[in-house]
Structure formats: structure tokens, C-alpha cells
Amino acid sequence: MGKAEEITLSIQALRSGDRAEYARLVDAYYQLVYRLALKMLGNPQDAEDILQETFIKVFRNIDKFDGRSSLSTWIYRIATNEALMFLRKKHPELVSIDQPxxxxxxxxxxxxxxxxxxxxxxxxxxxxxxxxxxxxxxxxxxxxxxxxxxxxxxxxxxxxxxxxxxxxxxxxxxxxxxxxxxxxxxxxxxxxxxxxxxxxxx
Amino acid sequence: MSHEQCRYLLGSLSEYIDGKLDESICQEIEQHMAGCENCRVVIDTLRKTVSLYHEEALHTQTPEDVRQRLYKRLKLEDFLLSKKP
The missing domain is CATH 1.10.10.10 (Winged helix-like DNA-binding domain superfamily/Winged helix DNA-binding domain)
Structure with a gap:
């Protein structure tokens, strides 16, 4: 899944709140998350909001990461859900059209x-x-x-x-x-x- | 694209251009394509469509100010300086 997959992050260090490890995680994934959000939402300002919210959720929920999927899949899932929730909230009128x-x-x-x-x-x-x-x-x-x-x-x-x-x-x-x-x-x-x-x- | 066989093959074209189909279906598509100019055009332009999006994705970068605001929001700004521009 691109270069981010190549780096190894210590889940233990992340769980114990190691800030340097968090910085490594952000560095590895911010490009992927931003691009995902930008292409899903089509608006740079909204994409930036999703980027920030995604990493806040990643940090807050790292205890819940169970390792059943890879870390990148887990981060992608959070980012995708954030983007979809945002779109549904911002454009509720789209929901019916978007579920043909x-x-x-x-x-x-x-x-x-x-x-x-x-x-x-x-x-x-x-x-x-x-x-x-x-x-x-x-x-x-x-x-x-x-x-x-x-x-x-x-x-x-x-x-x-x-x-x-x-x-x-x-x-x-x-x-x-x-x-x-x-x-x-x-x-x-x-x-x-x-x-x-x-x-x-x- | 009014032929029955074109319609029948349509749902397989996406996997065909990814090279993920069984040999027998690939042969079927290629045989059909040899005699159907419309399908050849559809397959070529479908492949080109996907490759243009791949190419465009490579050029999508996160602006530096967006990266900086992200680190600040996460209270990680002390790690910004040591990192690449």
C-alpha cells in the first residue's frame, strides 16, 4: 500500500503516548489521508478538516486497534468514514440520490x-x-x-x-x-x- | 454497443484491463474485440481513463501549510522542524 507500509511503527509506543512515534505515524500517512479526503470531498478546506479529524481519532482510539487488519487499513477506515459522515451531514439531500x-x-x-x-x-x-x-x-x-x-x-x-x-x-x-x-x-x-x-x- | 455479446462482456472489462480475468474470458474478449471496433475503443478508453487517474493521483501533494497546521492541531509542532520541507 505504498511507501507507508514499509515503515514499522511500534503500536506499544503509540499506546503509551510516545509523541515521537505519533509524529512518525503522521509523517507516514498524512499524504495518503489528505489525498483520500480531497478526492472524496473535492474541496481543499473540507479535506483539511477531515485530515485533522482523522488523526485526532487515530490517536484517541489507538487502544482499540486490535491488529486484525493492518494499521494502514485501520487508518484508511477511519478516514473514509470521516469523509462519508461529513458528506452525509453536509449534503443530506444527496443521500437519497446517492443510494440508488x-x-x-x-x-x-x-x-x-x-x-x-x-x-x-x-x-x-x-x-x-x-x-x-x-x-x-x-x-x-x-x-x-x-x-x-x-x-x-x-x-x-x-x-x-x-x-x-x-x-x-x-x-x-x-x-x-x-x-x-x-x-x-x-x-x-x-x-x-x-x-x-x-x-x-x- | 447494441450487440448482445458486447453487453455480456461489459461487466468483465474492468477486471480485464487489470489483467485479473481467467485466460478463457480474456480470449473471448480479445476474439470479440478483433471483430468489434466499438468494443476496442471502449476498452482502450477505459484503460486510458484509469491510467489518467493513476497519473493525476501521483501529482496530488499535501500543501506545506496544511501539513504545518495538522502538526499544530495535534500538538506535534516540535517535530515539524526536524522533518523535510
Whole structure:
């Protein structure tokens, strides 16, 4: 799970309130937690709040860490729950929209059939394109968004993601597939237009 | 994407691009793709979509002022100085 997994932290030292060990923990995980929060919430100020709340909870609850999952999975679980709780509190009106029935949340049938893979890197990774990528994630229903962020942005495995979200590995795979197909559709819409603009210039 | 087989394969494409599918289903997808330009485009753009998000994630860094406020909130600011910028 990235470089944070490589460092070994002493749970015993953390439990006894060793501040230097806490600082090592924060140093190892703050980037991961901030990125998770930013991609889940889409707003730097909210992401910072979640970042702080996550570590406060980690410190407060370290006694409850039982070692059944890895420390990083446990931290991810706290951060993800903080982000989801925040979103539900801030946008209660989203909850009904974000919990569609299985059929409504089915596989996105591909409508956009444009091969935009050939666009140059400068176009694919422009500031505008990146903003569009982020906005597309924010339009995903929460249950798809959480899986997509854990798997494709944070790079967690299917098993790790299922532990963090407390859902089956099959549910992770299904939601990831749906999230990716929806995002492909949105990106095809956007990059298809860019491709059209380039062709009209030639 | 109106063919029955395209629909049938759609749910497998995500695992296909991760290289996590059984050989037999991969062969089925590849055989289908050879004769179905639409599916080839969908698979290529799906793969590209995922790789763009991977790439973008690598560039997302925590701003230094955010890191500093975090350490202060946690009363760990004395460990800020000894650490990397």
C-alpha cells in the first residue's frame, strides 16, 4: 500500500503516548489521508478538516486497534468514514440520490465511442483536464466514489478496499467496474470535444 | 454497443484491463474485440481513463501549510522542524 507500509511503527509506543512515534505515524500517512479526503470531498478546506479529524481519532482510539487488519487499513477506515459522515451531514439531500437501487446503479452502457487515446499528454493532463477529472469523480454516487478513490486513486487492493469499507470483494469489483465505466463516459464526452476541436483546426 | 455479446462482456472489462480475468474470458474478449471496433475503443478508453487517474493521483501533494497546521492541531509542532520541507 505504498511507501507507508514499509515503515514499522511500534503500536506499544503509540499506546503509551510516545509523541515521537505519533509524529512518525503522521509523517507516514498524512499524504495518503489528505489525498483520500480531497478526492472524496473535492474541496481543499473540507479535506483539511477531515485530515485533522482523522488523526485526532487515530490517536484517541489507538487502544482499540486490535491488529486484525493492518494499521494502514485501520487508518484508511477511519478516514473514509470521516469523509462519508461529513458528506452525509453536509449534503443530506444527496443521500437519497446517492443510494440508488441496484438497477439504477447498473453498468453504464457505453454511448460515447470516440477513440481519444491519441490526444497528446499536454491535452490529457492540462489543468483544465485535471479539473474535469476531479469533477467527474464528484458526480459519482458515494458508494461508487468511495470504491473508486480507494482502488484507483489510493492504489489499495480489492481485499484491502473490502476491509476498509466492510463490504465483500465482489461488491468492490462490481462498484469499481461501474465507477470506471461512468468515468470513461464522462471523459469521452470531454476529450471527444477536444479531439473534435483539434481536427477542425487541421 | 447494441450487440448482445458486447453487453455480456461489459461487466468483465474492468477486471480485464487489470489483467485479473481467467485466460478463457480474456480470449473471448480479445476474439470479440478483433471483430468489434466499438468494443476496442471502449476498452482502450477505459484503460486510458484509469491510467489518467493513476497519473493525476501521483501529482496530488499535501500543501506545506496544511501539513504545518495538522502538526499544530495535534500538538506535534516540535517535530515539524526536524522533518523535510
Amino acid at each position: 437501487t441496484e438497477t439504477e446503479e447498473g453498468e453504464q452502457e457505453p454511448l460515447q465511442i470516440v477513440d481519444w487515446c491519441c490526444l497528446p499528454e499536454s491535452e490529457l493532463m492540462s489543468a483544465e483536464a485535471k479539473a474535469h477529472l476531479d469533477e467527474a469523480v464528484m458526480r459519482l454516487p458515494l458508494r461508487l466514489r468511495a470504491v473508486f478513490v480507494l482502488r484507483d486513486i489510493q492504489g489499495l487492493s480489492t481485499r484491502e478496499s473490502s476491509e476498509v469499507l466492510d463490504i465483500s470483494e465482489m461488491a468492490v469489483k462490481t462498484r469499481l467496474s461501474r465507477a470506471r465505466l461512468r468515468l470513461r463516459e464522462e471523459l469521452s464526452d470531454y476529450f471527444g470535444d477536444r479531439l473534435g476541436e483539434r481536427k477542425s483546426l487541421l
